[in-house]
Amino acid sequence: MTKPNARAKPSHRVPKSEAGYHHGELQEALIAASEAILAEQGAEGFTLREAARRAGVSPAAPSHHFGNAQGLLTEVAIRGYEALAGALRDAASRRQGAREKLHAQGMAYVEFALKHPGRFQMMFANKRLVADDARLVQASRAAGHEFEIIIAELVGGTAKEAKTAAAAAWSTVHGFAKLALEGKFGPVRSEAGHREIMTTLNRVLNYLWPASSAPPSADRGLKAP
Amino acid sequence: MTKPNARAKPSHRVPKSEAGYHHGELQEALIAASEAILAEQGAEGFTLREAARRAGVSPAAPSHHFGNAQGLLTEVAIRGYEALAGALRDAASRRQGAREKLHAQGMAYVEFALKHPGRFQMMFANKRLVADDARLVQASRAAGHEFEIIIAELVGGTAKEAKTAAAAAWSTVHGFAKLALEGKFGPVRSEAGHREIMTTLNRVLNYLWPASSAPPSADRGLKAP
DNA sequence: ATGTATATCTTGACACTGTTCAGATTGCGG
DNA sequence: CCGCAATCTGAACAGTGTCAAGATATACAT
Incomplete structure (x- = not known):
């Protein structure tokens, strides 16, 4: 009636057709917006309204596609687990030998967490997700499976x-990533801090999974009894 | 004027003098209320207004003692770290031998996390705390120090x-606790699930820190190259 | 004891948030 | 071309944290 075509104000950009009441790719736009928020503001900074705002849509729109905020975040978490699984698979494929593969996977796991802190934290924030969603559980297990494949190679029995x-x-790698993100191993945002944390992780992995040829008790510097 | 003495309605109880405009021990009451909320609802369920409600006080009252919600939660986290440090110290003191002490500390760490999930999660939710608060940093370091003491005994060099x-x-123990709380190792709320998780942790600790007398590579079942 | 200063708490407001519901708009299959 | 289902808006509601002004209680000096 009074204002036939007054879109609120595209804060960043409305991705597709300009003159639309219908968005067309709202699911993807909302997921992308959510990931952007997580990247900029972290997990605590996410807001359903802000995601809708960035997609150029009313606050109620997401509910038609995801039910509620948990549904949207679940979709984001699923993609996060898929990306993590890919990174783990990729890291292992570039090395030879089970120990080297496991080592590379551990580095890749923490690297993923440090590069995408918001997404990573959200992936493990069960109370903000639909924790029993079948696809989410499957995606999480698939990521964990990447570890088990290499471990099966390394460990007999x-x-x-x-x-x-x-x-x-x-x-170990999850705890290290979490503690690093909370600043327990020094600053994480600077490039120098990032590198130092990764070398610390390197030492930790070498300590816990030493080269199998050398006697581990000596590598670890255990006191002789 | 119209209502000279209308207290809202003591949801649980107002601890001290009944006819008070002045509370008397509001700090302690707010901390206790917050810990109760964390115990009942978890970290995501905490609300400053709810804490004020349980203490029988207006929503603005806490600001005079803690500044804001982060300030109150920081105080809660400090006490959490102190309790954790005490549990670690206690666990170590009951054993003899560095490896046994470390083992007991790891079990105590996860036991603490499973017994007080809300507090534990909040202790590591930096964005909800005053992360650079001197006393908080000190309390966190003191807890970590309990580990380092035993490690120094175990490790030469x-x-x-x-x-x-x-x-x-x-x-390792932090990651295990976090993953356990997110249900990655099975249900955690039942007594049976709790026990199963602790035995899994026991195996993990024996795997990573085997008895120093036996050859670790054999204990771990590493394939001979 | 008396008055004043300070600490403590309330009231009311504001800008947010997630969610719901009725209704407007669009696109699609008949 | 028409009806129907999918999609989105607008307005509302109950909550949230925080702030400024004012009311009240305690403490302290005289």
């Missing part, structure tokens, strides 16, 4: 032993 | 080596 070793490897 | 080993130990 029963499946239970392999599972224990995989849990150990995942826990 | 330079200080850098000890620091690497401490980072490795902390990362």
Whole structure:
């Protein structure tokens, strides 16, 4: 009636047809906007309204595609797990030998966390996701599976032993990434800090998974009893 | 004028003098209320207004004591770190031998996280705290120091080596705790799930820090090259 | 004891947030 | 070309954290 075509004000850009009541690719636009927010503001800075704003759409629009904020973030987390799995697979494929592959995967895991802190934190913020979503669970397991593949190569013995070793490897790199992101290992935002953290991780991995040819107890400097 | 003494409605209880405009122990009451919320609802469920409500006080009252919500949560986190440091110290004191002490500390760390998930998560949610608060940083370092003490006993060699080993130990147990809380190792709320997680952790610790007398590479089942 | 200063708490407001619902608009299959 | 389902808007609601002004209680000096 009074204002037939007054779009709020495209804060960044409305991606497709200019004169649209219908967006056309709103799902993708919302996911991209959410990832942008996570990259700029971190996990705590995400807001459904801000995502809608960046997609050039009303605050109620996302609900028709994702139900609620958790649904949208679940989709973002799924893609995050897929990207993480890809990074792990890629890192392993570039090395030879199980220990070198595992080592590279650990570095890639933390590298991913440091490069995409917001996405990474959100991927493990179950209360903000639809934690029992089948695709999310599947994507998370697929990422963990990348570790288990290499561990199975490295470790002989029963499946239970392999599972224990995989849990150990995942826990270590995950904990290191989390602690690094919270600044427990020094500043993380500067390039210098980033490098120092990665060399610290390198030392940690060499300590926990030493070269199998050398006697590990000597490598670790354990006191002789 | 119209309502001289209309207290909102003490949702749980107002701890001290009944007819008070002045609370008397508001700081402690707010901290206790916050810890209760974290215990019941988890870190995401915390709300400054709810904490004020439980303390029987207006939403603006906390600002006079803690500045803002971050200030209150910082105080809660400090006490959390102190409790964690105490648990670690206690666990180590009950064992003999560096490896046994470290093992017990790792178990105590995860036990603490599983028993107080909300507090634990909040302690590592830097964006919700005053991350550079001197007392917070000090409390966090003191907790980490409990690990370093035992690691120094276990590991000979330079200080850098000890620091690497401490980072490795902390990362492993922290990552395990975080992943466990996000359900990656199975259900955590049931008593059975809790026990199963702790036995998994036990295996992980035995895998990464095997008994020093036995050859570690054999303990881990590494394939012979 | 008395008055004044300071600490403490309330009231009311503001700008946000996520979500819901009725209605407007669009595109698509018949 | 028409009806229907999908899509999006507008307005509203209950909550949130925070702030400024004012009311009240305690403490302290005289």
